[in-house]
Amino acid sequence: MTEWLGLPALASTHGEQIDSLIGWTHIFMLVLFVGWGGFFVYCLIRFRRSRHPVANYTGVKSHTSSYLEVGVAVVEAILLVGFSIPLWAARVDHVPPESEALVVQVTGEQFAWNVHYAGPDKKFGRTDIKLIDLQSNPLGLDRDDPAAKDDVTTLNQLYLPVNTPVIVRLRSKDVIHSFNVPELRVKQDAIPGFTIPIWFVPNVTTAEMRTRTGNSEFQYEIACAQLCGLGHYRMRAFVTVQSADEFHKWLEEQIKSQSETDIFR
Numbered sequence: 001m002t003e004w005l006g007l008p009a010l011a012s013t014h015g016e017q018i019d020s021l022i023g024w025t026h027i028f029m030l031v032l033f034v035g036w037g038g039f040f041v042y043c044l045i046r047f048r049r050s051r052h053p054v055a056n057y058t059g060v061k062s063h064t065s066s067y068l069e070v071g072v073a074v075v076e077a078i079l080l081v082g083f084s085i086p087l088w089a090a091r092v093d094h095v096p097p098e099s100e101a102l103v104v105q106v107t108g109e110q111f112a113w114n115v116h117y118a119g120p121d122k123k124f125g126r127t128d129i130k131l132i133d134l135q136s137n138p139l140g141l142d143r144d145d146p147a148a149k150d151d152v153t154t155l156n157q158l159y160l161p162v163n164t165p166v167i168v169r170l171r172s173k174d175v176i177h178s179f180n181v182p183e184l185r186v187k188q189d190a191i192p193g194f195t196i197p198i199w200f201v202p203n204v205t206t207a208e209m210r211t212r213t214g215n216s217e218f219q220y221e222i223a224c225a226q227l228c229g230l231g232h233y234r235m236r237a238f239v240t241v242q243s244a245d246e247f248h249k250w251l252e253e254q255i256k257s258q259s260e261t262d263i264f265r
């Protein structure tokens, strides 16, 4: 229904609602634009100088323009109260239980995205600011913590299973960043000092999207959507959406290789 908007291909379950809201907003704004534009042209002709050499000090007596103004305000109120607020409320209130979702911590920093998986125990290991090493341990993960033994961290790579609710806990180490994946129709600021959850269900794998778009190199991209400093332009990361099996295989491989190579063990 919203192809005419030319939005990026859709790859999440809630995305259609977002698109229809964007579509309706465009339709109402087009009506407003045509209405106001027509009224403007009408005024130019109706009140041209040759017809009204002297200004009329009484002005308009009819209330049509007031009614029109009220009408516009009502349409805007419907957009806000009828569409936007319920959609937003559904996104922030109805978060699936963590037991039924994949929980990932994503921490923005100048200029990268750090991804942290809890592993099979579903417990995130302790992190400590004193352990932060920009090269080897950007999150300051304490590998001595038992909960951290099976944790997986990656840099600029977010792997997700398809058709599974994903809860991203968004954080920032320095300034305000913004987690934006256009195809998933998610965009949320990462604010230092806060952990902000966002959730979505990706429903198209990267492989499927490659066949669909005919682009064999297609990748979902996290683009930082807040101007966050000089390196903002290169603050990009990639999302790989896989089948649940492929994802778990990948996670297991990571657990193995990260426990072997980790210098903190």
Ligand SMILES: [Cu+2]
Pocket: 108, 109, 111, 176, 177, 178, 224, 225, 226, 227, 228, 232, 235
């Ligand atoms: Cu950024």
